[in-house]
Amino acid sequence: EAGVTQFPSHSVIEKGQTVTLRCDPISGHDNLYWYRRVMGKEIKFLLHFVKESKQDESGMPNNRFLAERTGGTYSTLKVQPAELEDSGVYFCASYRGSGNTIYFGEGSWLTVV
């Protein structure tokens, strides 16, 4: 069974540019989460999808961040325009539900210069 895959693994962009991160969850996992870890801080929750619906987006830092999960399969997280403080690693995780294990992807490292 393939794990959670994320793309790109690393991205370096200039302040003001746009970046789109993609996450492919494990097949059959309805729950998809985005987390991020910025330098020196703990991993923090961004949002939660159940299938194609946003269940909770309370962790999204501001309106420069837009997440979608069209068709309830893969998800994208777009940052537009990117700011320096957006640098960090963005993790995607998927979960079947009901006491099963949450699986994390390897993360997408974003550097905004």
Add this chain to the structure above:
Amino acid sequence: TQLLEQSPQFLSIQEGENLTVYCNSSSVFSSLQWYRQEPGEGPVLLVTVVTGGEVKKLKRLTFQFGDARKDSSLHITAAQPGDTGLYLCAGPFNAGNMLTFGGGTRLMVKP
């Protein structure tokens, strides 16, 4: 202020030594999870503790959940270089199973 405080933040020991890392909170958690993260990888779940006072063992790793379900510890016996990594504790903070993480303990085991 972090909801989950982990200590120590960094730990460097020699192979064969024992160690304990801690995860503390002022809040009660229904469960706590321990993850290990290696460079370039995402966190990988090691164990979930659910019952206050529960002890779980995973080979040389022993996990304990505090009686009041506000803290947890991870004890490693006879550490090996392969134990090197970032150890994270996390707990759910609402019904959607979203996790709040501690800052992590970065462990280095020298041969």
